[in-house]
Amino acid sequence: xxxxxxxxxxxxxxxxxxxxxxxxxxQTVPALDVHQVGIxxxxxxxxxxxxxxxxxxxGVEQLRRMMRLLSDDAVRLAAGSPALADTEEELARFxxxxxxxxxxxxxxxxxxxxxxxxxRLAELPTFGQDRLQxxxxxxDVIAQVCADDPITLAHARRMLTKxxxxxxxxxxxQHGFRNARGTVPDGTxxxxxxxxxxxxxxxxxxxxxxxxxxxxxxxxFAGGTFLVLRRIRMQMDRWDRVDRAxxxxxxxxxLRDGAPLTGFSEFxxxxxxxxxRFGFPVIDPASHVARAHSTDPAERFLRRxxxxxxxxxxxSTGEDxxxxxxxxxxxxxxxxxxxxxxxDEQDRLNEWVHAIGSAVYAIPPAARPDGYVGDxxxxxx
Amino acid sequence: xxxxxxxxxxxxxxxxxxxxxxxxxxQTVPALDVHQVGIxxxxxxxxxxxxxxxxxxxGVEQLRRMMRLLSDDAVRLAAGSPALADTEEELARFxxxxxxxxxxxxxxxxxxxxxxxxxRLAELPTFGQDRLQxxxxxxDVIAQVCADDPITLAHARRMLTKxxxxxxxxxxxQHGFRNARGTVPDGTxxxxxxxxxxxxxxxxxxxxxxxxxxxxxxxxFAGGTFLVLRRIRMQMDRWDRVDRAxxxxxxxxxLRDGAPLTGFSEFxxxxxxxxxRFGFPVIDPASHVARAHSTDPAERFLRRxxxxxxxxxxxSTGEDxxxxxxxxxxxxxxxxxxxxxxxDEQDRLNEWVHAIGSAVYAIPPAARPDGYVGDxxxxxx
Numbered sequence: 001x002x003x004x005x006x007x008x009x010x011x012x013x014x015x016x017x018x019x020x021x022x023x024x025x026x027q028t029v030p031a032l033d034v035h036q037v038g039i040x041x042x043x044x045x046x047x048x049x050x051x052x053x054x055x056x057x058x059g060v061e062q063l064r065r066m067m068r069l070l071s072d073d074a075v076r077l078a079a080g081s082p083a084l085a086d087t088e089e090e091l092a093r094f095x096x097x098x099x100x101x102x103x104x105x106x107x108x109x110x111x112x113x114x115x116x117x118x119x120r121l122a123e124l125p126t127f128g129q130d131r132l133q134x135x136x137x138x139x140d141v142i143a144q145v146c147a148d149d150p151i152t153l154a155h156a157r158r159m160l161t162k163x164x165x166x167x168x169x170x171x172x173x174q175h176g177f178r179n180a181r182g183t184v185p186d187g188t189x190x191x192x193x194x195x196x197x198x199x200x201x202x203x204x205x206x207x208x209x210x211x212x213x214x215x216x217x218x219x220x221f222a223g224g225t226f227l228v229l230r231r232i233r234m235q236m237d238r239w240d241r242v243d244r245a246x247x248x249x250x251x252x253x254x255l256r257d258g259a260p261l262t263g264f265s266e267f268x269x270x271x272x273x274x275x276x277r278f279g280f281p282v283i284d285p286a287s288h289v290a291r292a293h294s295t296d297p298a299e300r301f302l303r304r305x306x307x308x309x310x311x312x313x314x315x316s317t318g319e320d321x322x323x324x325x326x327x328x329x330x331x332x333x334x335x336x337x338x339x340x341x342x343x344d345e346q347d348r349l350n351e352w353v354h355a356i357g358s359a360v361y362a363i364p365p366a367a368r369p370d371g372y373v374g375d376x377x378x379x380x381x
Numbered sequence: 382x383x384x385x386x387x388x389x390x391x392x393x394x395x396x397x398x399x400x401x402x403x404x405x406x407x408q409t410v411p412a413l414d415v416h417q418v419g420i421x422x423x424x425x426x427x428x429x430x431x432x433x434x435x436x437x438x439x440g441v442e443q444l445r446r447m448m449r450l451l452s453d454d455a456v457r458l459a460a461g462s463p464a465l466a467d468t469e470e471e472l473a474r475f476x477x478x479x480x481x482x483x484x485x486x487x488x489x490x491x492x493x494x495x496x497x498x499x500x501r502l503a504e505l506p507t508f509g510q511d512r513l514q515x516x517x518x519x520x521d522v523i524a525q526v527c528a529d530d531p532i533t534l535a536h537a538r539r540m541l542t543k544x545x546x547x548x549x550x551x552x553x554x555q556h557g558f559r560n561a562r563g564t565v566p567d568g569t570x571x572x573x574x575x576x577x578x579x580x581x582x583x584x585x586x587x588x589x590x591x592x593x594x595x596x597x598x599x600x601x602f603a604g605g606t607f608l609v610l611r612r613i614r615m616q617m618d619r620w621d622r623v624d625r626a627x628x629x630x631x632x633x634x635x636l637r638d639g640a641p642l643t644g645f646s647e648f649x650x651x652x653x654x655x656x657x658r659f660g661f662p663v664i665d666p667a668s669h670v671a672r673a674h675s676t677d678p679a680e681r682f683l684r685r686x687x688x689x690x691x692x693x694x695x696x697s698t699g700e701d702x703x704x705x706x707x708x709x710x711x712x713x714x715x716x717x718x719x720x721x722x723x724x725d726e727q728d729r730l731n732e733w734v735h736a737i738g739s740a741v742y743a744i745p746p747a748a749r750p751d752g753y754v755g756d757x758x759x760x761x762x
Contacts, residue, residue: 025564045531045561087621088576090636094564150426150558154574154690158617158700173692173700177531180426180561183406183475193535195469236539240468255471309535311554319539319554 024181025094025149028079032366034223035215036373037078038099039302039328039363040205042186044146047176047306048157049229049324051139051359052168060112063141064378066167067102070143071372073159074100083159096149096181098156102373103227103361108140109377117377119221119362122333124228127344129354136231136357139171144227144326148181174231174357176306176324189258189266192307193321194234194352196251197258199303200266201292214302216330220376223365226332228301230325231308231357239352250348252289260289288349291342301329301336322353332360405562406475406530409460415604416596417747417754418459419480420683420709421586423567425527428557428687429538430610430705432520432740433549441493444522445759447548448483451524452753454540455481464540477530477562479537483754484608484742489521490758498758500602500743503714505609508725510735517612517738520552525608525707529562553738555612557687557705570639570647573688574702575615575733577632578639580684581647582673595683597711601757604746607713609682611706612689612738620733631729633670641670669730672723682710682717703734713741 029037054063073083078098082089109118123138143160147153161170178190192198203210216224239247244255252270253260260270262282270289274282283290294300309321329335343350364374371379410418435444454464459479463470490499504519524541528534542551559571573579584591597605620628625636633651634641641651643663651670655663664671675681690702710716724731745755752760 023563023566025560088574090572090576091574094560096561096564149561149564151560151572151574151688152564154558154688154702157690158574158702161700162621177535179406179475179532180477180530182404182563183477183530183533185404191471191532193469193472193532193539195471240543307532307535309538319542321535321539 025096025152026080027097027148028095029097029099031075031078035225035366036101036363038101038144038146039214039225039304040210041097041099041146043178043190043304043306044097044099045148045178045180046150046153047144047146047324048153049172049174049176050143050145050157050160051171051173052141052143052164053171054108054140054168058167060378062167063108063112063374064372066141066164067374067378068372069163070100070102070160071367071374073156073163074102074373077156077159083163085163086159088155088158091151091155094149094152096147096152098145098147098152100156100160101144101146101363103142103144103363104374104377105138105140105359105361107138109362113377117220119216119218119224119226119377121226121360121362124332124358124360125337125341127340127355129344129350130358131233131354131356132358133356136172136174138359141168142227142229142359142361172357174308174324175310176308178306190305190307192234192305192323193236193309194239194247195255196247197253197266198323199305200253200258201300202303203300209297210302212330213298213300213335214328214330221362221365224376225328225330225363227361227363228325228327228329228332228336229357229359229361230355232323232325232353233320233356234322235352235354236319236321242352249284250287252283252287284348286346286348288343288347291347292339294339296338299335299339301327301332303327328363406477406533407461408478408529409476410478410480412456412459413747415747416606417482417744419482419525419527420595420606420685420744421591422478422480422527424559424571424685424687425478425480426529426559426561427527427531427534428705429526429534430553430555430557431524431526431538431541432552432554433522433524433545434552435489435521435549439548441759443548444489444493444755445753447522447545448755448759449753450544451481451483451541452748454537454544455483455754458537458540464544466544467540469536469539472532472536475530475533477528477533479526479528479533481537481541482525482527482744484523484525484744485755485758486519486521486740486742488519490743494758498601500597500599500605500607500758502607502741502743505713505739505741506718506722508721508736510725510731511739512614512735512737513739514737517553517555519740522549523608523610523740523742555689555705555738556691557689559687571686571688573615573686573704574617574690575620575628576636577628578634578647579704580686581634581639582681583684584681590678591683593711594679594681594716595709595711602743602746605757606709606711606744608742608744609706609708609710609713609717610738610740610742611736613704613706613734614701614737615703616733616735617700617702623733630665631668633664633668665729667727667729669724669728672728673720675720677719680716680720682708682713684708709744
């Protein structure tokens, strides 16, 4: 089932599944030769992010054992087979495009790996607009678990959590959602909970520069990538007071279809020079789209975001809702940080959104044959 | 779009939606003449249960105003239209079979309604196996909000929560899930997180006795029903220690397909007289299926359960997972309580499952023309 390195994953369906929608549960995402799945994979409906911290005193051997076990779980579950120690094997029957993607923190790698084995990955600089909460901070290890079916996802989460218990403790769990499979046509840009089309400017695996933007070519890490994860809380109650014109001016795009205020459809290029009859720019230079825009084609990254909405822990404001912003890129410092620094400096949207969690991870390439995710970094250390 | 009282809801799709799965988001559940929707409706993939307590000092007029507002929201959102005060109207575009079903507690009705207007609804008796937590207890008002799409559901939840704020405070929010639309063929009995087929014995709207089991004929409440809501926590870690034979003996059904241990397929009648070669009953008389079984056809009710899985509040045991057990019936005391009393008295499953929340609600019939849900109880008081 392996496909070549730069091809986005194809979805496979078992032959007996037929043409009806009722067999979507059999769809699988086949493994890739060089990259982990769950990155160029078209986003599934649901995501659970699991953050672990290795037990105190654990060394590279413990991490190896954990990753061998979790990698094996991931491969089996993605194929619609039970995990080795699966106690609810019937819940593995419908993989529903399940993928599990693993990553390591820079701190963990600094602790466990000799300098020459570590992929270059800096922590993010401090952003003045952030309101970080320790509970959503950096963990040693991450698993991004995605599937179109919520029961499948709950089962996979439980298997991974159980198998990791001997080695690590859960730092946090984050749940995210997009539209259910089939609600909107494939390829439709998702809307966030503010109602905005979110993620229009996003490299596609069909783009000629996709590989260069997403996959690392660092020696010993080729085919890997880096993940920037930001938990962005939206101040929904305060956003409610802004009318549609104000919202569109804040973003620089129309709510109805996501078109830039100077354009007619979602994928039109914004015209930042256009002025209205009073001579004012149609797209406010302080709008989100203007501030995020770069003339440097390298300042782009693959967004794979999910909405989140949980009950507010202190119940005072009703709910904590926003966006699990996930960006994959070959070089966060070069591609992501300049954009975020511009937004941090000025962006009308900053009045209503703040990161409450922030972390970065090295996402190793695919496991070697008969190996496990991370083997390229962890073996023979 | 109204259909006759006893007909289960049909799903309507807009004419331009075509035959592809990508337009499932346009599916709506039309209103019924006599009953609320969301009861005989084939269960959607996701449910959010909202429990409210009326503000101190509120009277029937406040409840009327709240129900007028929320009923109007429900009708509009179910049709794929924005709510009146909708600030994210684009998120209403794909109703995805959204239904909102409202109910009132016996305590609220005793407080606000004269005796002769109150439908007869007793609180549940105490069950010795329950481990009730106050945070999941009885609320004054409930809304069962269901949809196949999680973004649609999040938006509906927010609209209802905002519009209720002036009248009531949130007691709890409970999220549940079944298989995503299209994962399994329509009509497949769901599995719970223990991996069991759950809900095999369930009246179908096609059954001759469905109406009598589900819809009340109490004077002044005809076409209404009653909801028993139980939050049933599963001790998943302890359940893990039970092997498959032990699990099947506990339930009395096969894990693979839900067939009774004496049968060949899911819907075979269990044979409680059958013995094995040693003369022991094949289905343990203390098994869940044996204890739940009744020879009295009146001891049946409509189950419409959802799985739940949330992070354990104290993080010590990993997660709090189980079942949001929802049962609709014309007379809980006659239909539900005897079954639950038998299970409470003896059921091998009790070693691993306990209700941590419990509540009952009167579910009024459909709103009158130009009325609101509950009008039959609340008008002219």
